[in-house]
């Protein structure tokens with residue numbers, strides 16, 4: 001695949017228990033169900049969804065990113081039952097610097113099953129193999145311990161705290177930044 005066009009033709013990726021596939025408009029009810037939860041969106045860059053229209057708008061933005069060939073996430077779907085449980089993928093990509101940033105969000109009812117880790121591993125493999133990244137970053141609010149744990153389990157290295165780096169919800173948040181280099185990646 002021409003890596004410059006990777007996001008306009010985002011492939012389906014399979015893992016042991018999950019399928020990562022492009023987000024579709026008919027995912028809106030599933031997205032709305034988990035995105036209403038203020039506990040789930042406490043550390044996301046987006047606010048809780050109050051109405052189904054918020055989830056439709058959220059998906060439309062993702063579809064616009066695909067159409068423009070710009071970084072956008074996959075839907076994370078359980079292989080068994082085909083339930084859409086969250087999103088993961090690239091939030092930034094710089095081909096010039098061969099650098100990308102990943103993120104993930106899983107609905108609260110599915111937390112603690114290793115799904116974020118499994119999905120993010122597939123995103124990393126795509127980043128190193130298809131996008132030809134040399135460096136993949138991830139960052140989270142300093143208080144988001146479960147997200148930091150996922151980054152550590154991905155083998156990413158903690159690089160420090162960026163002060164008031166992201167404006168999330170209604171405040172400037174200190175974030176922990178992690179990265180993994182192609183030379184450090186285990187090829188999984």
Ligand SMILES: CC(C)(COP(=O)(O)OP(=O)(O)OC[C@H]1O[C@@H](n2cnc3c(N)ncnc32)[C@H](O)[C@@H]1OP(=O)(O)O)[C@@H](O)C(=O)NCCC(=O)NCCS
Pocket residue numbers: 039040041042043044103104105106107110111112113114115116117118139140141144145146147149150
């Ligand atoms: C962060 C998030 C994606 C993790 O999803 P998940 O599927 O539950 O993640 P996993 O099951 O792969 O791993 C979670 C790890 O965090 C650990 N964890 C959970 N809560 C924790 C806490 N309060 N303190 C420390 N570790 C914690 C779990 O024990 C697990 O580690 P372990 O497998 O070593 O036991 C999920 O909580 C989420 O979507 N949160 C809301 C959105 C968000 O914050 N996204 C990240 C933005 S940077």
